[in-house]
Amino acid sequence: xxxxxxxxxxxxxxxxxxLVDLDLRLGEGTxxxxxxxxxxxxxxxxxxxxxxxxxxxxxx
Numbered sequence: 001x002x003x004x005x006x007x008x009x010x011x012x013x014x015x016x017x018x019l020v021d022l023d024l025r026l027g028e029g030t031x032x033x034x035x036x037x038x039x040x041x042x043x044x045x046x047x048x049x050x051x052x053x054x055x056x057x058x059x060x
Contacts, residue, residue: 001018001021001023002018002024002031003023003025018031019035019038019039020034020035020038022034
């Protein structure tokens with residue numbers, strides 16, 4: 001969560017929670033840089049992980 005009032009307003013308007021809430025106040029986009037690997041990993045998992053059907057998993 002950013003200390004910037006605009007960030008708080010945007011989160012409230014969108015009904016979202018921050019991806020990382022580290023109480024950073026450096027003003028250099030450090031939180032965004034720290035969140036990037038999380039977003040990349042999530043996108044990769046969504047794109048590359050097989051579904052149960054594709055993996056041939058059956059109910060037992």
